[in-house]
Every structure is written in C-alpha cells, then in structure tokens.
C-alpha cells in the first residue's frame with residue numbers, strides 16, 4: 001500500500017499523517033527565526049551536532065542562540081504529560097490514570113471515580 005500524503009482522503013475518510021520528525025530541519029528553522037535578533041558579530045560559544053540517519057547538521061550557536069535553544073527546550077511540555085498522581089507521584093496518562101498505581105487522578109478523574117462508586121452502589 002502506498003503511503004498516504006498528509007491531508008489526503010482514503011476510503012472516504014480524511015487521513016492526516018504527521019511528517020517524520022526532522023530535528024536538523026527543525027533546528028535550522030529555529031535558528032533562522034531567531035537570527036534577526038542576534039548580534040551578527042557575536043562569536044560562537046557552542047556547537048550542536050545532529051545526526052539523523054545519513055544526514056548530519058552542525059550548528060554553531062552564539063551565546064544568545066544557545067540561551068534561546070536552552071529556553072525553548074526547557075519550556076517544552078510533552079503532550080502526554082498531564083500531571084502527576086496525587087497518591088504516589090507517578091505520571092498520569094491522558095485518561096487521567098496513574099501509570100504507577102492505576103489510580104484515576106485529577107478533579108475530573110476523582111469525579112468520575114466518585115460517580116462510578118455511586119452507580120456501583122445502586123443496583124438497577
């Protein structure tokens with residue numbers, strides 16, 4: 001089966017396929033975006049080398065661009081990170097279930113668990 005291009009229709013259903021992650025291209029775009037604000041005479045203070053398969057990228061960072069990259073990485077939040085379990089501190093998944101102890105967590109999770117207990121206590 002041929003790969004379906006992003007945003008294509010297949011069997012009457014719109015299919016959206018994420019392009020493969022390309023950290024080299026992403027870093028190139030990031031550095032191009034912040035370059036207008038950097039001092040053109042600034043000396044590089046760090047080098048970031050990336051290899052993706054056969055591709056290689058080597059990026060010389062000024063102090064400003066190194067700080068920008070550090071800050072960008074520090075601000076990133078994993079979309080699967082929805083918090084920590086109030087019981088054991090383990091990671092909670094998107095269904096608000098703790099991956100460590102199985103507790104249903106969060107305000108919504110506690111409400112669902114309370115409702116499930118009430119429903120279980122009332123036979124129809």
Ligand SMILES: [Zn+2]
Pocket residue numbers: 085086087088089090098099100101102103
């Ligand atoms: Zn837990």
